[in-house]
Amino acid sequence: MSAQAKLLLRVTGVAKRFGSVIALRAAELELRAGEIHALMGANGAGKSTLVKVITGEFPADAGEVTLAGNVTVFRSPAEARRAGIVSVYQDPALVPDLTIAQNMRLARVPLDAVRATMRELGIERLDLSRRAREIDYPHLRLIDLSRALASKPRILILDEITAALPADLSERVFAAVREWRRRGHSVIFISHRMAEVAALADRATILRDGVTVGVTATRDAEDKIVNMMLGAEVAKAAAAPQPRASAGIAPQAAPALELRGLTYGHALSGVSFRLGAGEILGIAALEGQGQQELFDCIAGVRRANSGEILANGRALELRHPADAIRAGLVLVPANRLHALLPQRSIRENVALSSLGTLGAWGPIAMRAERKRVESAVERLQIDKRASSEVRRLSGGNQQKVVIARWLAAEFRTLLCFDPTRGIDIGTKRQIYALLREVAGQGAAVLLFTSELPEIRLACDRAIVLFAGRISGEMPASEADEARLLRAAHGLAAPVRAEAPV
Amino acid sequence: MGAVHILRRNGGSRSFSHHLRAAGMPLLFLASILATLAIHRNFGAFDVQSLALGALPLAMAATAQAIVVISGGIDLSVGSMIAVSNVLSASLMQHASFRQSLGLAVLIIGLGAVQGAINGILIILSRIPDIVVTLTTGFIWGGVALLVLERPGGGAPSDFLEIGAGADLSPFLPNALLLLIVAVAVIWLPIRSSRLGLSLYASGSDSVAAFRSGVDPRLARILAYGLGGIFCAVGGVSLTMTTGIGAPLAGAYYTLSSVAAVVIGGVSLNGGRGGVLGPILAALLLTLLPMDLIFLNIDPNYGQVIQGTLIVLVVMVGGFAAFLQGRS
Numbered sequence: 158m159s160a161q162a163k164l165l166l167r168v169t170g171v172a173k174r175f176g177s178v179i180a181l182r183a184a185e186l187e188l189r190a191g192e193i194h195a196l197m198g199a200n201g202a203g204k205s206t207l208v209k210v211i212t213g214e215f216p217a218d219a220g221e222v223t224l225a226g227n228v229t230v231f232r233s234p235a236e237a238r239r240a241g242i243v244s245v246y247q248d249p250a251l252v253p254d255l256t257i258a259q260n261m262r263l264a265r266v267p268l269d270a271v272r273a274t275m276r277e278l279g280i281e282r283l284d285l286s287r288r289a290r291e292i293d294y295p296h297l298r299l300i301d302l303s304r305a306l307a308s309k310p311r312i313l314i315l316d317e318i319t320a321a322l323p324a325d326l327s328e329r330v331f332a333a334v335r336e337w338r339r340r341g342h343s344v345i346f347i348s349h350r351m352a353e354v355a356a357l358a359d360r361a362t363i364l365r366d367g368v369t370v371g372v373t374a375t376r377d378a379e380d381k382i383v384n385m386m387l388g389a390e391v392a393k394a395a396a397a398p399q400p401r402a403s404a405g406i407a408p409q410a411a412p413a414l415e416l417r418g419l420t421y422g423h424a425l426s427g428v429s430f431r432l433g434a435g436e437i438l439g440i441a442a443l444e445g446q447g448q449q450e451l452f453d454c455i456a457g458v459r460r461a462n463s464g465e466i467l468a469n470g471r472a473l474e475l476r477h478p479a480d481a482i483r484a485g486l487v488l489v490p491a492n493r494l495h496a497l498l499p500q501r502s503i504r505e506n507v508a509l510s511s512l513g514t515l516g517a518w519g520p521i522a523m524r525a526e527r528k529r530v531e532s533a534v535e536r537l538q539i540d541k542r543a544s545s546e547v548r549r550l551s552g553g554n555q556q557k558v559v560i561a562r563w564l565a566a567e568f569r570t571l572l573c574f575d576p577t578r579g580i581d582i583g584t585k586r587q588i589y590a591l592l593r594e595v596a597g598q599g600a601a602v603l604l605f606t607s608e609l610p611e612i613r614l615a616c617d618r619a620i621v622l623f624a625g626r627i628s629g630e631m632p633a634s635e636a637d638e639a640r641l642l643r644a645a646h647g648l649a650a651p652v653r654a655e656a657p658v
Numbered sequence: 659m660g661a662v663h664i665l666r667r668n669g670g671s672r673s674f675s676h677h678l679r680a681a682g683m684p685l686l687f688l689a690s691i692l693a694t695l696a697i698h699r700n701f702g703a704f705d706v707q708s709l710a711l712g713a714l715p716l717a718m719a720a721t722a723q724a725i726v727v728i729s730g731g732i733d734l735s736v737g738s739m740i741a742v743s744n745v746l747s748a749s750l751m752q753h754a755s756f757r758q759s760l761g762l763a764v765l766i767i768g769l770g771a772v773q774g775a776i777n778g779i780l781i782i783l784s785r786i787p788d789i790v791v792t793l794t795t796g797f798i799w800g801g802v803a804l805l806v807l808e809r810p811g812g813g814a815p816s817d818f819l820e821i822g823a824g825a826d827l828s829p830f831l832p833n834a835l836l837l838l839i840v841a842v843a844v845i846w847l848p849i850r851s852s853r854l855g856l857s858l859y860a861s862g863s864d865s866v867a868a869f870r871s872g873v874d875p876r877l878a879r880i881l882a883y884g885l886g887g888i889f890c891a892v893g894g895v896s897l898t899m900t901t902g903i904g905a906p907l908a909g910a911y912y913t914l915s916s917v918a919a920v921v922i923g924g925v926s927l928n929g930g931r932g933g934v935l936g937p938i939l940a941a942l943l944l945t946l947l948p949m950d951l952i953f954l955n956i957d958p959n960y961g962q963v964i965q966g967t968l969i970v971l972v973v974m975v976g977g978f979a980a981f982l983q984g985r986s
Contacts, residue, residue, distance in 0.1 A: 214870070235872030250870035254863035254930035255856065263856045264871040 163190040164226075165343050166211070166242075166312055171220030172367075173206055180206040184220070185369040186345075186362050188312065193334060193344045195354040195375060198364035199386050199443075199609075204347050205247060207364070208314050212237040212244045238264075243305040244314035249297040253290035257300060260289060261307075270307035277336070278303055278329050295322050302330065306337070313337055314345040319353060320445055323423075331357055349443045351379050351646040379648070380639075387638050411470030413570050413601035414455070414486065419464035424450040425625045427464070432601045434569070437592060439616030439633065440605040441641045447625035448605050452574045455603070456488040457481035468570065487568045491575035493555040496562075499548035503539060504530050506547050507562045533565040553577075553584025560591060571595065573604045577611065589615040609638045609645070623647040682976065683923055683936040690943055690950075698953045703829035705949075710834035711823060711900040713945035715740060717838050718893030719912040720919035720937035721846065722774075722886035727920050729882035730862035730875075730929035731781065731788040735796035736890055736916050739773050741803035741909030743894025748812030748904025759818040767891040773799065774887020778880035796913065803906040810905040814898055822899025834900065838938070841892050845885070846934055858882050863930025919944060922972050 168186040172179075181203045188194050196204050210217045213231025221228055224240060231237040234244070251260050261271050268285070275281045280299050289297060298318055305313060315334070319327045334344050334357060348354055354361060358375045363385040371385045412431040419428040424447045432438045442448045453459040455466060457475035466473045468484045475481050478488075490496055497506050507530045539550075539557045547558055556576050563571060573592065577585045592602050592615060604616060612619045612633060619636040621629035621644035629644030695701050719736050726733040743766045750766075751759045773795075781791045825832040849855045860868035861875035868875050893912070898904060922940035925932030947968065951961040 233872070233874070234870045238872065246870065248866075250867045252860040252863045252867045252871065252930070255860055259856055259859075260871065262853060263860050263868070263873060265853075 164188070165190045165224070167221075167223040168207070168211065169221050169223070171207065171210055171217045171222070173203075173210060173215070173217050179367055181210070181217075182367040183369065184210075184364060184367065187372070188343050188345060190311075190343055191338055191341045192359045193338050193346055193357055195358035195361035196345055196347045196364065197354065197361050197382060197386060202364040202386070203367040204364055205316055206367075208244055208246070208316050208345070208347070212242055212314065235264075238308055238310070241309075241311040242314070243308055243310035243312070245298065245301045245305050245316060245318055247316045247320075249289075249294070249301045251289040251297055251301055251304075254288060256286050256288050257283070257292075258285040260300075261285075261304060264304060264308075266304050266307050270309075271303050274303040274306040274333075275300070277306075278333055295326055298322065299326060299330070302333070306333065310342065312343050312345065314347075316347045317349065319348055319350065327353075349646060351382070351648055354382075355379060383639060383642050383646075387642065412467075413469060414603065415465075415467040415470075416455075417465040417467070419451070419454060419461050419466065421447075421450045421454055421459060421461045421625075423625065425454070425461070428622075428625070428627055429464075430620055430627065430630075432570075432603055434599050434601050435596050436618065437596050437602040437604055437616045439612040439619040439636070440603065440622060441609055441612050441619055441636070441645055442605070442622035443645050444607075446622045446645070448622055449574075450625075451622070452488065452572055452603075452605065455481065455486055456572055457486075482568075485568050486570050486572060487563045487566075489556070489559050489563070489571055489573040489576050491578040493552060493559055494548070496559045497547050497555060500546055503534060503547055503550075503558055506558050507533055507565050509562060529565050530561075533561040536561075536564070553588065556584075556588060557591065560588075560595075564595065569599065570601045571603070573602060575605055575607050577606060577608070585611075609641045612636045612641060621645050682979065683939045686972065687939045687943055690946055694946060694950050694953075697950055703825070706830055707825055707832040707834075709942065709946055709949065710832040710838075712949075713942045714822065714834040714838055714900055715893040715897040716912060716915055716919065716945060717938045717941040718841065718889050718896060719916035720923065720941040721842060721934045722889035722893065723916035723920045724923065724925050724932065724934045724937040725846070725858070725889070726788075726882050726886040727925050727927060728862050728929060728932055729858040729878055730865065731778075731879060731882060732792065732917070732927070733774075733777065733883065733886050734789060734792040734913055735773075735777060735799055736886070737909035737911065737913035738796040738799035738803060739770060739887060739890035739909070740894040740897060740912050741906055742773070742799050742806070743767075743770055743891040744897045744908060745803050745807035745812065745904035745906050747895045747898040748814060749807050751814035751818065751898070752812045754815065756815045756817040759815055763818075763895050766895055767888055770887040770889075770891020770894070771884045772887065774890065775880055775884040777887070778883030781883075782876045782879060800906075800909065803909065807904045807906050810903055810908075812898075812904040813902060819899050819902055822896050823902075834896070837896060841889070842934060842938070845888060845892075849885070850933075854881065859930055861929075915941075915944060918969055922969060922976075924976055 164187060166186070166188040168184055171181055171184040173181040184203060184207050186196070186207065196207070198204050209215055211222055212234045213236050214234055216230065223229065224242070229240065231240065234250075237243070251257070252263065255263065258268060261268050272281065275283065278299050280296060280303070283292070283296065283300070292300070302315070302318065318330055322330065334346065337344055346354070346358055355375050361373055361375050361378070361382060362369055363371045363373070363382060365386060373381055413434045414432040415430070417429050420426050428447075428451060430438070440448055440451070450459060454461045454475070457478040457480045460476065466475060468486060473480070473484050475484070481487070488496070498509070504527070539554050539561065547555055550558065560571070571592070577588055589611070592604065596602050606612065606615070613636050616633045616636070618632055619630070619641065620627050621641060623645060624647065628647055631640065698705070719740060722736055723733055746766050746769070747762065750762050754762060777792055777795055780786075780795065781788050784791065820833070822834050822837055827836070857868065857873040857878045858881065860871065860873050861878040865875040868878070897908065919937045919940040920932075921927065922943070923932065923936030923938070925937060947965050948961055951958070951964060956964070
C-alpha cells in the first residue's frame, strides 16, 4: 500500500451522544481506495456508532464525513448505498417477515446480482422464497453480505461479521473481502479477533472511549494495537489490587459451584471450573463470547445441552430460575431494574426474596422482616435518603439493594453479571468491597465484568472466555489487562488458531 | 459443510403448520357455511344477500384495520371514520341525483383518505403510541358524526342504494359481494404487489431493518393509515347503501369487530404478517355466526357468549399453529 494511494473516505472530529451517554467524542478515520481497513476498540469504544454515522442511520452531533473530497451527509442508509457505501450491520438488516427475494426487491437490488454473489459465498443453494425469519443467524449475515456486494459498493463496511460464523463460513467471507480489494474497492472491517485482523487488514484505526487514538499498519502490530485499545489511565487504575480478606478460610471439600463440561448450542462448549466458598472468581470476555449464556445456564434461565452444574457437590437440575434460587444460586444482573420493583421502597425490595421464610412465622413476621431488612441495609451502607422508591436511588445504590436482598435471604453464591455497568467509580469500589466482605463471610461470588481492569481489583482468580471456551485461567495477581485481553482475543488460546490463507 | 447441514435442517418440516395458518381461515369459513346449510335447509339467495349486506361494512372495516396492523399500527378510530362517511353520504345524498351521489361518494372516499392520513401524521409527529392517537381521533370523529347528523336519518337515491343492495348479475352473487371484491382488487391488490406494499409489510415487521433497506417507515405508516381511511370511507358509504340511512352511532360496533376480524383472520398484532383475505372471511364469519344462532333459536344473550368463546378458540388454534411454525 503506497502512501500516495487515493484517499476515499475521511472522517474528522465526529461526535455523537445519546442522552447522557457519549458514544463518540472525536472519531477520525482515513480510508484509502483499495485497502482493507480494520476498525478496532474495546466494547463500547464507539465502532458501531461510527459506522452508523457514516452510513446515515443517524446524524452526527459534530464533525464531517468527506467522500472522495466532497463533504457528505447521508440522511438514510439508502442514500449512503446510492453513493456507494454499504454496511453489513451487526444485526442483520433483513426484514424477518419478508422472503429473501422480497427483501432484495425492497432494497432495489437486482436478484440476478444477488444470486451471483451468493454463489461466490457458496450459499447459492439457499431458497430465496424463504422468509428471513426462518433462516439462522450466520446465513442471514451471509445473505446480508451478498446483498451488500450485489449493490457493488466502493466502500463495504462489515461490522463484526465473523463473530457468529463458523470457521468455514468465515473463510468464505475473507475470500470475498480480499476479492473486493483486488477489484480496487475498499473495506472497513470491524472484528474483535486480532488474528483475523492481522491476516486480512492492511491498516487499523483504533478507537478508545469514542476517540481515535491511533492508526497503524497491522503487520506485527498486535501488541501495539492492544496497548492502544487499553490506554494509559486503565493501566493506572489497576495499580492497587485488593488484598484477599478471606485468606483464613479453610478450603471446603466440595466447591460452592462447579461446572463440568457445560455446553449450550454454539455459544458454550465444554466449560468447566470450580468456585470455592469465600472465593471471588472473575470472568473476562469480549462481547458475545458466551458469558451471557453461561450465567443464564447457571441461573436457570436457559437449559444447557450437556454438562453438569453442581452446588456444594450436589448435581442440579435447573429448569427454571426458581430451581437455581432454591439451590442457593442467585443472580445480580447488569440491569438493576430487571431485579427490582422500581416504584416500591428499599424495605419492600429487600424483603421480597425472603417473604417465604418470614411468612412461615405468622404474627411476628413484620418485626422479623424489619429487623432483617434493617440489618442488611445497615451493612451495605445504602443511602436511605430516598428509601421510599428505589427508582430514585443512584444505580450503585440500586445494585446494593439487589445484593442486600439476597443477603437478607441468606444466599451464599452470588452470580454477578456486570454489576457495575454504568456505575461511578466510588460506588464501584464500595460494591467490590461489599463483594469482598460477603466472600469473607463464606459466600462464593462469580463475577463477570466488561471492564477488564476490575478483574484484578475485585477477584481472586480469573478465567477468560473466548468463542464459548475457556481460553485462559490465571490468579488475579497476574490478570493484568494485557494478558486478559490477549486471552480474550483468543491469542493465548491453544483451542483455536485462525488460519491465515 | 456447515452450510449444507443448516440448509437441510430447515428445509422440510415447515409445511404442515405453515399451510394450517394459510388455509385455516378459508377452511373455517367453508365449515361454517356447511354448518349453516345443515342448520338452515332453506338457505337460499335471500340469505346469501342478507349475509353480504350485513357483512359488507365490517369487511371494509376489517380490511382497513388489517392494512394498518400489518404496517405495525392499530386504528381505534375505524368505527368513527365509518360513521362520519356514513352520515355525510346519507345527509348530502338525500336530495341529490344518482350522478351527483356518485361524485359525492368519490369525494367522501377522498375525505376518508385525509382522515386516515391525519392519524398517521399525528402518530409520526407526536411519537405518541398509535393506540392513544387513534383512540382520541376516534372520539373527535365520533363527535363530528353527531354534528353532521344528530339522529339516524337521511338517505340516498334508490339507484345509488341499488349499487350495494341489489343483485344484478345473479341472485346468488349480490352486488355487495361484488363491491367488496372490486374495492379490494382495485385499491389493495396493486399496492400489495408493488414495492410500496412490501414497504408496509417491512416497516411493520422490523422498522430498523426496513430503514436500512431503503424504506422510510414514517411514510409507510402514513400511507397505511391513509389506505385504512379509504377503506373506512368505502365502508361508511356502503353502510348507507345497505341500510338506506345514516346513523351517527352505528360506527362503534366496527372498531372492536374489525380488531376481532383481524385477529381471527391471521394478521399478527405485532405487524408484518397476514393479509386482507383472512380478515374479510373473518368479517363474513362474524356476520354469519349470529345469523346461525338465530336460526337455532338461541337466546341472543347466549349467542354473545358462544360467539366470544368461538373467537377465543379460533385465535388459540391460530396461536398454536404459529407456535408450531416457530419451532420448526
